[in-house]
Amino acid sequence: MMERPPTFAYYRGAKQPEFATRTELEAAKLFDYHRIAWEYEPRTFILEEDERGNILEAFTPDFYLPDLDLYVEVTEMKQSLVTAKNRKVRKLRERYPDIKIKLLYRKDFVRLAQKYGL
């Protein structure tokens, strides 16, 4: 169960975000601190459909930064999660080549967190 998130000044969403992980919360705080507007899970991308148009696979990136026109996915260190998200990000890039997305690994976040003293 996540702690109640703080009030964010640069969040651009209608309802209070409910973060799935602590890393997502810390990422949101980092964006907000740097005055970067952000949205939480605003769009789901269809990655695969069957011949009838039924959705077989979809992907909802964690963040969208509208000023940068950039989606950000934050992933934990568990190898199975990393592998699965890498695959989804690759498929998203193949199907939506105009969409910019970056995968922020928890190890990357550890490095940034050390810098910012999180």
Added chain:
Amino acid sequence: MPATGPIFLDEQTIRRRVGELGAEITRDFAGEELLLVGILKGSVFFLADLARAIEVPLEIDFLSLSSYHKEHQQTGAKAIRFLKDLDQPIKDKNVIVVQDMIDSGLTYHFIHRSLTLRRPRRLEACTLFDRPQLRLVDIEVRYRGFEVPDDFFVGYGFDHQQYYRNLPYVAYLQPDDLQQSLF
């Protein structure tokens, strides 16, 4: 204080690369004047050496930015801000922002946005260390000293709890509390 690890960059290597950056900047701004803006505190040694390696007339100024950690703990402030602003206008000036490290690009993005509003003639980024593998914000880094891995360094401006900045070289450090500092 923990002992430093092996040396990552010795004095000679740093001096040579800073000299190369200075020569590059001198070529790019030949016949013009410059304002070097150092970001406190990490850039001070780099800026001092870089300025002496540049052969065009230049001024020096500094910016100090709020610390994420301290701001939250001590003041409750929730957004980055300048603790020390520039001492002068930069309109129509050639400005190079000098940093010790660029990784996510979030801090430089804020600096760039803020200084662009003041309408400098040119605004460029110069960093001693660059970690493009951690980049979130696409920023243009015109001058970079070294691309470095995700290790923790001290010396030549880099600190751990404000110590080690005065080492003339850059060394690895693995402080005991590093992993505990996350969450």
